[in-house]
Each structure stands twice: as C-alpha cells, then as structure tokens.
Amino acid sequence: MFQTVTAQIEIDLEKELDLVTGGLQPVFGMIEEALGVAMSFRGDKLFVQGPEPSVQKAEQLIEELRLINRQGYVLKPEDVRQAVEARRQGDGPSLQNLFTSNIEVPSRKRLVIPKTESQRKYIDAIKKHDIVFCIGPAGTGKTYLAMAMGVNALLKKEVNRIVLARPAVEAGEKLGFLPGDIYEKVNPYLRPLYDALFDMMEAERAMRLIEKGIIEVAPLAFMRGRTLNDAFIILDEAQNTTSEQMKMYLTRLGFNSKTVITGDVTQIDLPAGKASGLIEAERICSNIKGIELIYFTEKDVVRHKLVQDILRAYEQYEKRKTTEG
Numbered sequence: 001m002f003q004t005v006t007a008q009i010e011i012d013l014e015k016e017l018d019l020v021t022g023g024l025q026p027v028f029g030m031i032e033e034a035l036g037v038a039m040s041f042r043g044d045k046l047f048v049q050g051p052e053p054s055v056q057k058a059e060q061l062i063e064e065l066r067l068i069n070r071q072g073y074v075l076k077p078e079d080v081r082q083a084v085e086a087r088r089q090g091d092g093p094s095l096q097n098l099f100t101s102n103i104e105v106p107s108r109k110r111l112v113i114p115k116t117e118s119q120r121k122y123i124d125a126i127k128k129h130d131i132v133f134c135i136g137p138a139g140t141g142k143t144y145l146a147m148a149m150g151v152n153a154l155l156k157k158e159v160n161r162i163v164l165a166r167p168a169v170e171a172g173e174k175l176g177f178l179p180g181d182i183y184e185k186v187n188p189y190l191r192p193l194y195d196a197l198f199d200m201m202e203a204e205r206a207m208r209l210i211e212k213g214i215i216e217v218a219p220l221a222f223m224r225g226r227t228l229n230d231a232f233i234i235l236d237e238a239q240n241t242t243s244e245q246m247k248m249y250l251t252r253l254g255f256n257s258k259t260v261i262t263g264d265v266t267q268i269d270l271p272a273g274k275a276s277g278l279i280e281a282e283r284i285c286s287n288i289k290g291i292e293l294i295y296f297t298e299k300d301v302v303r304h305k306l307v308q309d310i311l312r313a314y315e316q317y318e319k320r321k322t323t324e325g
Helices: 017-021 025-035 050-068 078-088 093-100 117-128 141-154 182-200 205-213 243-249 279-283 305-325
Strands: 004-010 038-042 045-051 131-133 161-166 216-218 231-235 257-263 291-295
Touching: 004 216, 025 038, 025 050, 025 078, 045 050, 078 279, 093 117, 093 182, 117 131, 117 141, 117 243, 131 279, 141 182, 141 231, 141 257, 161 182, 161 205, 182 205, 182 216, 182 231, 231 305, 243 279, 291 305
Parallel strands: 131 257, 131 291, 161 216, 161 231, 231 257
Antiparallel strands: 004 045, 038 045
C-alpha cells in the first residue's frame, strides 16, 4: 500500500481566478476519478490528497493545465479526458504537446485538439508531408483530423480548394440498383464526410463553398483523368479501393497539393478476390521519401465517456457469462 499524502498548490487568484470559480472544475473532477485522489480549494490553495504516486501524477497534470490556461487556450473536459486516462494507465502524452498541436477551424469550437499522442503525430505528419496514409480502427479521428487540417489550410489560403473523396463500395451493394441519379446514388456513401465538414464550419457556409466548387465532395470514380493543383485532398475509407483505383488516385496529385488517405484494413467490403488498394499501397509506398504512414490502435479510439462505460459493462457481462457457463 502506498502512503497517503497531501500536496499543496498555490494559485494566483489574480491570473487564475477561473481555476477557483469553476472553469476547470469538470477537468479536476476527471483527474480525481481517473487517479483516485481528492481535490479541494481553500483560499488561494489547492489541496490534492491520495496515494503518493497518484498525487504526483495529479500535480504534474495540474501544472500542465495551468500552463495551458495561462497561454489562453479554452480548456474543455472532452479535450483532456483521453490524455488524463492515458496518464492514469502510464506516462501518457504531455498535455502541453497536445494543446500546442491544435488546429484552428472556423467553427464555434475554434480549436480542434488532438487527444492522443498518435493523433498529435498525425497532425505533425500532415503539416510536414504531401502524402500521408493513416491506418487504424473506426473512432480514432482519422477523417475528422484530416478534415480539420484541410479546412485550416483553406482558411490560411495555403490551398484554393478541398476535395473529399470516398469509394462508393458498401458491403457489396451495387449503385446501379439504387434509386435516383448518380449524385443521389452516392450521397449516402459521402454522408460521413459531410458530417465532419459541418462540424468544422456552419452548414450554410460549407454549402456555399460546395456550390462554388471550393469544396468538392465526390465518389472516387470522379477523380479519373484529373490533375489536382493547389488542393487539399482526402481519400476516406481507402481500404475499399482496388489496386487500380489507388494507383489512379495517387497519380492525381498536382503542384502545391496535399493528400491524406485514411482507412481501416480490418473493414474491407470489396468483393471476394479483389485486393485492397490501401494494403498494396502501404507496401509499395512505405519507403518513398516524402510519404508518411501513421498507424492508430484501439488506444486512440475517442468516444463519449458513457460509451466507454457501456463497453466496459458489456465486457464484464460477457466474462460473467463465460464463467457461469
């Protein structure tokens, strides 16, 4: 058993009043829950009590939060929950590193913050390289962060347009049998890209940019024969590209353009016998200078806390069933 200790942290009430009046109270609550400590304010002092190793981790997190707060970042519980959880499990990423890798977007959120070290590396890779592959499970922010970087590049006038592409393949469904014209047929497949886009900027503004062709959302087949200059291009669900489609897509890149290719190689919906263009490109392009491959794991899945609790409850239920059976 570890010795119970109490740490005392002095707060500058002039500069850090929001720490005392509630600005960071939800975040402190997460630290208490994750690390098993108790925190309380008395005057200008914050007291942290609990097992010595947990108190040390809490002190370090609080100092990082204070530094970020002094730099003017608006702290939200969802922006730090993942990092706090990672710190509970081990060393975890530095909150300072995560928050200084933020992405500015024209939404009410203002800043998109990476929530894991892998997400931070992903953002840095997109900044430094013109072609980035990101491979990992659903829920890790592969498309969302790429969209944020694209919107940011457009906002800063680093590119003239954003092109969002996705192969129209879904569990073997054939477009020809779906009702409507080509746009109505493919729209359901492109919906996740619209959802991410509308989270970055107001829907009305996004639709104006789409009407002007500054933002284009299209099925991958529409890329054939084009050369894309001054563009930020995202290929989503790339595991469902064929070898031919992936080669076609990669050779569309023009001058002053970036592309991010995202996919989950465990969720391939191609017909039997068709090789995934993403898996093939991963092998072919891994040693090409200027191309970066980023991998996410289950640890990078960012979910609502209740979803995490539900998943844990289901895991415990399945274990009980196995034991009782």
